[in-house]
Amino acid sequence: MQHVKIYTTGTCPYCIRAKQLLAERGVTQLEEIRVDLAPQRRAEMAEITGRRTVPQIFIGGTHVGGCDDLMALDARGGLTPLLQGD
Template sequence: MTSVVIYTREYCGFCSRAKALLASKGIIFVEHDATYSSELRQEMISKANGRTTFPQIFINGTHVGGCDDLHALERDGRLDAMLEH
């Protein structure tokens, strides 16, 4: 089963777009809302190799980046293969 984790914050359009793409594919994901949690934000930054922007997305433990990165994987036809594992 595919594991997808996304770190988000409130009022984030990029977060909404990324979640909408995943939802459109029927993907169930774990969302960590770091809006009010400095601990979750630090966890995200550590796991995302220093990236601080929202969202940060992980598929099967692999950091794939943010919303633009997720949509680029979709455009390139590589996202479905990642989600099948």
């Protein structure tokens, strides 16, 4: 299973949904970075991704994007292979 990193806030419904989908696909551990608790990490996220919205999801070295991007990747059958490192 690939390393999963997700930038979130505590109250974001899209963050919650993205974490639920990842759990449904077998992710048991992820690195969650709460940008509401560490504002400097939001700046880091924006610099890396070019986006300021959460969630921002990385699987392995791949920037997946936000919740809608994650759901679209899953819908076209690409999420599980990415998680497995295929």
